[in-house]
Amino acid sequence: MIKIGNITLPDFPLLLAPMEDVSDPPFRVVCKDNGADLLYTEFISSEGLIRDAIKARRKLDIFDEERPVGIQIFGGDEERMAMAARIVDVTNPDLLDINFGCPIKGIVNRGAGAGVLKDIDLMVRLTEACVKSTRLPVTVKTRLGWDDATKNIEEVAERLQDAGIQALAIHGRTRCQLYKGEADWSLIAKVKNNPRIHIPIFGNGDINTPQKALEYKNRYGVDGIMVGRAAIGYPWIFREIKHYVQTGGMLPAPTLAERVAVSRKQLRRSVAWKGPKAGIYSMRRQYLYYFKGLPGFAELRQRLVTAITIEEAESVLDEILIKYEGFEMVQEPIVLKDYHENCAL
Template sequence: MTGGVLFGPHFTAMVKIDTITLPDFPLLLAPMEDVSDPPFRVVCKDNGADLMYTEFISSEGLIRDAIKSRKKLDIFDYERPIGIQIFGGDEDSLAMAARIVDVTNPDLLDINFGCPVKKVAGKGAGAGVLKDIDLMIRLTDAVVKATRLPVTVKTRLGWDEQSKNIEEVAERLQDVGIKALAIHGRTRSQMYKGEADWSLIGKVKNNPRIKIPIFGNGDIDSPQKAVEYKNRYGVDGIMIGRAAIGYPWIFREIKHFVATGEMMAPPTVDERVEVCRRHLRKSLEWKGPIVGINEMRRHYANYLKGLPGIKDYRNRLVTLKTMEEVEGVLDEVQKNYAGYVIERDPIVLENYHEHCPL
């Protein structure tokens, strides 16, 4: 579909990934290493994410029974539909990892051919596979044959400006049996610099040979842009990554804009604090009291952004060591900022990959 913006009852169809039914124009939470863990996923699900993915999991790590890799397999029924994402550069290892994933019973299995981080791409996995499309097809074929789950792929336009071969890649991936494709509108060489180019994503979607859902990814930071790109490029849905970090409300705001053509009011102070609390409690529940508290510290600045004089509270939050102490400071924030209206600021797309532990 192209042309003007359509709202409300015009969006009535469904998007299907094999047997998984999603609403029309579904919003997907991107798999982000060190971000898309269960505590983060639950607040995104609460706020309207239609399909979510785990952090990506090394096929070699799963086979070695590495604790960190195995823990990333944790999924919960309230998250469904949910996909587990794996990466690797060896057919046998990926196939074996797919069989391990099968046992955990996610709704789908995704292969990462898009991660640009040097420690992944430089070892011939993630976006590194974009250098060898024949290998990408063999790897995908091995996974499709090894699992009973619907297989999807997330990738990029190509390795560099001279090898934007996503149109050929999409056809060949569909031919070996994938059920959906998510495309980030940059090459590996670009990393996250410059603007995402959605024109090739649109060409893939509008290729008459392509029958599977095509999801666009890259630089979606507002409801207006989400609907503009939906209409301009015809994608079946949008995958959102960095814009959701510290702002899970992006999903509900896009849905509201699609339905009404109007912007929602930004979340209130109470909403921000309550979502922060939920994230905190889930973090402790899943990670334990020490790691849960420590890893939650990076989220406070985003949740409380825009409140005047919040720095002192934030500095306290990142030094406290118990949930009770953190909850006490959050109570203070809620009380002292009661009724304060936070102005809507543009979402800043943080380049979290620069701090990625990989």
């Protein structure tokens, strides 16, 4: 078992990565249904929380069926991060996570996210400020370093552990890589194998198949894996990884009925949480992934992504079941979209 504060996770837990404009409660719930062991919110600005910004406050919404769930914050000012940590504490998540990995230019230029990788002393002070300001276990998600010349994750891991964090998730790229190239897990393994490190170490980056998850588990010895982009529109990735790790066998692809049912659940919860307009709009990016592999799907997909009411969208989902009755879904490769500056994964 893996322990983070009072949270008990199974051996080799699977974590859903915090993804901006993706990891909202409707998406988190369908991932939880399909095997995710620990969920994280979208990242939240410490400045926004303090100013009582509506969007930032809404991201604090969590629901019991998601637990355990962590709220992730970012910022570059110690006092404001401490204040944000106290606000998060009141909302009663299971843990508080600090984002030191977001590569987006607007965040980095404000001295937050991956921008803090340039100043390890500041990273430590920000972490200590949060640890001292909350009763929650504090964890961190970060990258290998700022660039190839400053891959200082081993030093960072030791110092953040000394500052009081209780788990560390590491994305196997530098900030300057964004999402280009292949994630390098060798330095993640060095952190895990460091005799000074006693907190759980979770690896993140490029996991898009059960086979790769098991290979990386065995090769790099991490305590668990954080899955991000591969879960978008395909929450079944979690159950498939778990089954493969436990049995060495592949589960069959989710049926069309399963895909419709899960996309419908996410749609309904999205509308209930965000309202009809925003809820429907936020689902549009998901449909391509949910129904990847259906032949002749262009017309129905176009109707799904242009539906303006939940009734319209649900009607198209019904049509999908009728049109493709008896169609056997096959396992399609999960292609990791290269977000670059557009995603805070």
